[in-house]
Amino acid sequence: MIKRGPQRLLFLLFLFIFPLLLPACKKQDSPPMSYQIENYTIPSLHQVLGTDAVVLDSFEIPEAEQESEEKDGIDDRKGTPGSSPAPESVAATVPQQVFYYSALPHGGLDVQTYVEGLMDTKGLDLNPVNAAARSVSLPDFSQNESFVLLSMADLDTERMLRVLVSWAGSSCIVRVSIVDAPRPSQGDAVNVPASTAGGSLTAEETVDYFENLAPVVLGLEGNNMDAYNVYYLDGKVLVNGEPCSRVRIYSESPPEGSNAYVGTFLVAGSRAHLYRLDLLTEEVVELRLSAPGT
Numbered sequence: 004m005i006k007r008g009p010q011r012l013l014f015l016l017f018l019f020i021f022p023l024l025l026p027a028c029k030k031q032d033s034p035p036m037s038y039q040i041e042n043y044t045i046p047s048l049h050q051v052l053g054t055d056a057v058v059l060d061s062f063e064i065p066e067a068e069q070e071s072e073e074k075d076g077i078d079d080r081k082g083t084p085g086s087s088p089a090p091e092s093v094a095a096t097v098p099q100q101v102f103y104y105s106a107l108p109h110g111g112l113d114v115q116t117y118v119e120g121l122m123d124t125k126g127l128d129l130n131p132v133n134a135a136a137r138s139v140s141l142p143d144f145s146q147n148e149s150f151v152l153l154s155m156a157d158l159d160t161e162r163m164l165r166v167l168v169s170w171a172g173s174s175c176i177v178r179v180s181i182v183d184a185p186r187p188s189q190g191d192a193v194n195v196p197a198s199t200a201g202g203s204l205t206a207e208e209t210v211d212y213f214e215n216l217a218p219v220v221l222g223l224e225g226n227n228m229d230a231y232n233v234y235y236l237d238g239k240v241l242v243n244g245e246p247c248s249r250v251r252i253y254s255e256s257p258p259e260g261s262n263a264y265v266g267t268f269l270v271a272g273s274r275a276h277l278y279r280l281d282l283l284t285e286e287v288v289e290l291r292l293s294a295p296g297t
Contacts, residue, residue, distance in 0.1 A: 034059035038179045040098050043164050045127070045179055048104055051120035052113055057175075058106040064098070099180040107173045114170045115144035118151050121166060122264075128236065129153040129166060130251070131264055138281070140254075140263040147172060203246040203272035206235040212270055213250050220277070220290060221252070221268060230255055231265070242278060242287055245271045249280070 034057075038045040048057060107113040118141065121129050131139050132154045142149045150169035157163065167178040204212065213233045218225045225231075236249040247269040254263045269278040269287060278287040 035062075035102075038100055038102070038177075040100060040164070040179050041181055043127070045164075045166060046120060046124055048102070048117055048175065048177060051117045054108070056106060056108050057104055057113070060103045060105050062103065063101040099178070102177045102179075104175040104177070105173060107170070107175055110173050111144040111146055111149065111170055114151070114168055114175060115141075118144075118153065118168060121153060127155060127164075129155045129164070130267065138264070138266055140265065203239050204248045204270065204274075206248075209248040209250060209270060210235050212274065213252065213268065220292065221266070222279070222290070223252075223254070223265060236267075240269060242269060242271070242276070245273065245276065247271050247276075247278065 034049045035047050036050045037047050049055070049059070118131075121127065122131075130153060131141050132152055142151050148169075148171035150167065153166045153168070155164045163182050165178075165180050165182055167176075167180075169176050169178075210233050213221075214228050216228060218228060218231070223231065232253045232255055234251045234253070236251055239246045239248060241247070249267060249269050251267050252265050254265050267280040268290075269280055270276070275292075277290045277292055279290055280287050
């Protein structure tokens with residue numbers, strides 16, 4: 004007969020309790036090719052980069068509602084990027100997913116590839132914003148550490164999809180969350196059903212219109228639009244009862260040829276009204292069609 008002493012019993016008790024003490028951080032053998040949150044499917048870092056060199060160290064999917072506790076700088080984990088600042092008035096609500104990566108071959112340049120891939124993803128309209136929920140240019144990805152916050156408003160649910168990507172050296176954190184959107188104020192834009200979008204401009208007409216504008220009308224620099232790239236966005240929005248076409252404009256930065264986001268704009272089908280769109284609140288501001296002083 005084998006005697007089980009106190010040490011043996013303590014050891015067995017430890018084996019039983021140990022799994023309950025593990026942190027919420029999980030690991031998995033094969034990294035996800037997309038992040039699924041509510042009705043959104045967001046391409047993952049591995050899917051966009053198309054490489055197995057990047058390592059998914061862990062991920063967190065909290066089950067209970069929690070307030071966002073974002074901060075500047077470096078996370079408590081040594082050598083990993085911290086969560087970047089976010090608007091204090093917009094607290095992150097569940098669902099929320101956080102993915103911790105390491106071994107990025109090119110650091111911030113890999114993050115740049117990922118962010119640009121997200122912004123070009125069909126079915127998503129993610130754009131860079133700052134902590135004050137205003138449109139901004141993309142950061143300098145050659146820096147050793149920084150962050151970029153992408154956001155997409157959903158007018159139907161009055162919520163927003165946010166993708167926060169921060170990096171430090173070869174480490175990266177991707178935080179995907181759904182937050183409550185600020186309620187639109189005056190001049191709000193509403194999606195237009197296809198059946199009522201008559202009289203609006205075609206994609207070609209819309210792009211041609213913006214390419215022939217004076218940049219100063221849009222609040223941009225330069226004598227013409229040659230230094231900017233205009234991308235048409237599918238779908239129409241209704242502003243003050245009139246269907247409008249949307250474009251996203253980027254400035255081209257030689258000699259690298261990289262694009263920096265400068266804003267989202269709308270033009271009415273009659274060409275009589277021109278607007279700049281705030282991506283988070285969906286508020287539009289009408290612009291003067293003529294350059295100042297003319």
